[in-house]
Structure formats: structure tokens, C-alpha cells
Amino acid sequence: MNGKGKVRMQALTEIMRKHKTIIIFASISVCCFAAAVYLYTLWWVPNQKMREINWWERASKEEMRRVSHQVLKFPIGNHHDAFIALEKIGNATSVPILIKALKWQDLPDKDGFVVCTTDHCLSALRSLTGVDQGMSFQAWKEWWKDIGSKKPSEAFYPRALKQPTRIEK
Numbered sequence: 001m002n003g004k005g006k007v008r009m010q011a012l013t014e015i016m017r018k019h020k021t022i023i024i025f026a027s028i029s030v031c032c033f034a035a036a037v038y039l040y041t042l043w044w045v046p047n048q049k050m051r052e053i054n055w056w057e058r059a060s061k062e063e064m065r066r067v068s069h070q071v072l073k074f075p076i077g078n079h080h081d082a083f084i085a086l087e088k089i090g091n092a093t094s095v096p097i098l099i100k101a102l103k104w105q106d107l108p109d110k111d112g113f114v115v116c117t118t119d120h121c122l123s124a125l126r127s128l129t130g131v132d133q134g135m136s137f138q139a140w141k142e143w144w145k146d147i148g149s150k151k152p153s154e155a156f157y158p159r160a161l162k163q164p165t166r167i168e169k
Contacts, residue, residue, distance in 0.1 A: 046070040050078045061089045070102040082119035092153035103137040
């Protein structure tokens with residue numbers, strides 16, 4: 001490096017040393033802003049859409065499915081309405097998302113009572129798959145890994161089940 005290059009490098013180093021706090025603050029601010037945009041776009045907006053009755057009336061099935069999937073990618077949000085929607089309009093891409101969301105749902109209490117959101121998740125899974133793996137996230141996860149993921153996408157569609165069938169391993 002020639003003399004001018006060294007002088008410039010030293011000057012830049014000195015500026016960075018003097019303004020280290022400002023540089024750190026700016027970096028943190030940029031990261032916080034990026035995180036806020038991410039959460040706003042991928043969590044807040046889909047959840048707000050599901051709260052608006054007008055959106056449900058004008059959205060296509062594909063958009064309802066996409067937004068429901070997005071809501072279920074986070075452990076908090078409007079899971080209740082997303083589960084109800086996917087029970088009626090879900091498809092093969094919905095099943096692994098529903099299984100993952102089941103992990104965040106409450107198990108039955110000591111008297112066997114289940115929160116309605118958990119019941120809606122299980123109803124959606126039973127409706128789309130035509131099987132019943134019970135209330136266990138682990139059972140559904142294993143079923144998906146061993147059996148469900150190997151089925152053609154046409155095998156997953158909303159159906160009304162009176163008595164779900166249990167697939168034994």
C-alpha cells in the first residue's frame with residue numbers, strides 16, 4: 001500500500017474509533033427495523049386480514065389458504081380461524097403446517113376437556129388426511145414422515161368424516 005493509501009486507512013480507522021458508538025447504534029437500528037418489517041409483513045398483516053369479514057368475502061380460496069398457512073407459521077396468532085379455514089379449503093401443503101401448529105396447542109386437561117382451537121386443528125388434520133392419529137403431535141409427525149408425505153397430493157382434500165379411521169403402523 002502506498003503512502004496515500006496508508007494515510008486514508010489510518011484516517012478511516014480513526015473515524016471508526018471515534019464514532020464506534022454511533023456505528024453500533026446505527027447497526028442495531030437497521031437490524032431492529034428489518035425485524036419489524038419482517039414481523040409486520042409475515043405476522044401482523046396476515047392476522048389482520050383474518051380479522052376482517054370483508055376480506056373473507058372477497059379473498060379467493062388460494063389466498064385464504066396462503067394467509068392461513070402464514071398465520072400458522074408463528075406460535076401466536078389467529079390459529080382458530082386458520083384451522084377452521086383449512087378444514088374446508090386445505091390441501092396437501094396444509095398438512096405439515098397443521099402438524100407443526102399442533103405442537104403449540106394445549107393438550108386436554110385432567111378431565112379430558114380440549115380447548116376449541118386444539119380441536120379445530122385436529123379436525124382439519126382428520127378432514128384433510130382421512131385418518132386419526134389422536135391428539136399427539138409426535139404421532140402425527142411420525143405418520144407424516146412414514147406414510148403421509150409419501151402419498152400423492154390428490155390424497156389430501158377436505159372431507160366430512162363421521163368416524164375417522166385410524167391407520168395402524
